[in-house]
Amino acid sequence: MIPFKSLIQIDKSSAVPVFLQVSNQLAHFIRAGTLLAGQRLPGTRQLAELLTLNRQTIVAAYDEGLAQGWLESKTGSGTYVAAHFPEVKPQALTLDSTAPSPQTIASKTPGYTFESIPFLHRPILTQTTGxxxxxxFPDIRLAPMDELSRAYRSYFRWGNPQAHFGYGDTKGHLLLREQLSAHLNETRGLRTTSDNILITRGSIMGVHLASQVLLRPGDVVVTGETNYVGATMNFQRAGATLVTVPVDQHGLDVEALAQVCAQQKSIRMVFVTPHHHYPTTVTLRPDRRIRLLQLAEQYGFIVLEDDYDYDFHYLSRPILPLASADPKGMVVYIGSLTKSVAPAFRIGYVVAPSELIDELARLRRIIDRQGDPMLEFAVGQLFKTGDLKRxxxxxxxxxxxxxxxxxxxxxxxxxxxxxxxxxxxxxxxxxxxxxxxxxxxxxxxxxxxxxxxxxxxxxxxxxxxxxxxxxxxxxxxxxxxxxxxxxxxxxx
CATH class of the missing domain: 3.90.1150.10 (Aspartate Aminotransferase, domain 1)
Known part of the structure; x- marks a missing residue:
């Protein structure tokens, strides 16, 4: 005889309805082998008396078990544990045999092994109060929230709802890509169309996609001795071999890079943040920019340029990105609106020849089918109206x-x-x-x-x-x- 009265514990202060508590615990006992396949359960009236509950509560609990497939009803005979469950070795009925509460049902350690990668262990930065x-980070108090709200509302009023709320282009909303292309051409001296742009959820997603598409295990990636850790982690995850060169008051030491190029059989990629090197904030000097592009052409390596805060330069017109002076298509240019507006605006972008953009979009599709079409449309509208530039x-x-x-x-x-x-x-x-x-x-x-x-x-x-x-x-x-x-x- 199963001691249902002591096994099933009811917490009437819980937010979980009582009938679900009963149903969930019955399911737990079936999984644990305490209740066996084909075993008859007490009648609803009998179980209600045992648990001091209303009979309709037990009826609802049994109905839930029937709907979930744990139980089956036999006309004129009663309610049974479904017969299709495999045999489970019953657990001993002790004081600890009660079903775990919803707060403790998920254990910390899984029943299988997996590799925990040490270099991925990094504290999460959050926007702190005080x-x-x-x-x-940008000051979110300056973000154009009213303008963004209006642009969001226009999304619900404009165009075909089926197109708005169905699947969109994996590359990102066309309006944003068109507006962003015009903005980059105007402010950064690029020569792009919407086909050269992939919208991502922040610049780090762009770095990840580029690493996965362009790198293979053993490929050599060169970075500054001090570097953006998020990028380094992605290169390591792709299996790349990392080589570092010094960074001084004029940015990445390009002559040290030239020596590495001469010594290595091949270099696949060089990662730079030339506008304001991360973390030291120094700007890559113009002659080093020219030399870096010459080396890329000579040795055939990719320049992955992360231009994370181009919009904020305080000495007249900022130095243009490497991508603006790239005649051979060696630069993959990554940027973000996260630092320009607010961290919660997860919009970054990759700018590259359209064939690479197409491949990045194919990979993005199996990671994150598409971005946030509503946010992308709204930000595209802010570009179009001039609100974002203001x-x-x-x-x-x-x-x-x-x-x-x-x-x-x-x-x-x-x-x-x-x-x-x-x-x-x-x-x-x-x-x-x-x-x-x-x-x-x-x-x-x-x-x-x-x-x-x-x-x-x-x-x-x-x-x-x-x-x-x-x-x-x-x-x-x-x-x-x-x-x-x-x-x-x-x-x-």
Whole structure:
């Protein structure tokens, strides 16, 4: 005799309806072998009395079990465990045999093995509240939310609903690709059409797709000695062999790259962030840009150019991307609106010859069938109406003022502790602390006092301690920046 009264536990304070609690626990006992295939269950009236429940609750529980296929009903005979289940070795009936609660039913460890890849273990950056000198995020308070809301509403009023809410183009919404093509041609000196653009969910997706399509295990990828960790992880995941070259105040050391090219049998790819090198924010000097493109043509390697914050340069017109001066089609250009508007706007893009774009789109299709057509349409509308360009101009003025104020604060208040170079653009300062200062402990203590910033560990090349970090200034007002420096100075 199965002791249903002690086995089935009812929690009337739970949000799960009582009949589902009964049904779920019966299913658990069937999976565990406590209830066997073909076994007859008590009648609804009898089980209701045992559990002190309304009979209709048990009727509903049995109906749920019938609908889910755990139970079967035999006319004139009663309700039974379905006969088609395989034989399961019954578990001992102990006090621990009750069905787990919904909070504990999923175990931490699976019953199979898998490889956990060490280089993928990296803390998740989130937008923190309170004071923060982040990695270089935009201020979401400046984002054109009203304009975006209007553009979203127009999506529901415009065109064919079937086309709007069905499957779309894997490359991204045509309106955004057309508008983005025009914008890139105008501001970056590119020569593109919509066929040269793939819309992605942020620049990191573009790096991932390019790595998977263009790299094979053993291919050599060259990066700066300090580099964007997200890109490095993707190259490692693709099985590439990583080679690093120094980065100085003028960007990637291209002559060191030339030596690597002469020594290696072949180099498949060079990854660069030439506009503002990540993480150090330095700009790749024009002569090095020319030399890099010459080397790419000479040795046949791909230049993967990540231009993550081109829209924010504070010295008149910014230096044009490598892709604008690429006569042989060696550059794959990646950008993002995430840093330009808000991190939640997961829109990035890859610009390349159309044959590569087609292949990237085929791979994207089996990862993420398409992006967010509504968001892509809305952002395309903001480009079309000029609202997004007006936002860029407003944000540029605001971020420049914040950069100037922040750099003044660092100079006047923390000069004895921190060295830095005032960045020409971007949204962060690369700060080098006195070697006597433990940056990890400093970041921890600052966090305890309501100021968040990175401890810089993720920027350290293997075996080195740079004692540097990125101080993002764009997402904080000038008053918030002053408070942040005050907290930092007090701790130091």
């Amino acid at each position: 004071l923060h000198l982040d990695d270089g 936002h860029f101009r407003k944000a540029l003025r605001t971020y420049q003022a914040r950069r100037d104020r922040f750099c003044d604060l660092l100079t006047n208040e923390l000069a004895q502790y921190v060295q830095f170079a005032k960045p020409d653009g971007g949204m962060a300062v690369w700060a080098r602390f006195d070697p006597a200062i433990d940056l990890e402990k400093l970041a921890l203590r600052a966090g305890q006092q309501g100021l968040f910033f990175s401890n810089g560990v993720s920027h350290n090349p293997p075996g080195q301690r740079l004692n540097c970090t990125r101080f993002g200034f764009a997402s904080s007002t000038e008053d918030e920046l002053e408070l942040s420096i005050r907290v930092l100075k007090k701790i130091l």
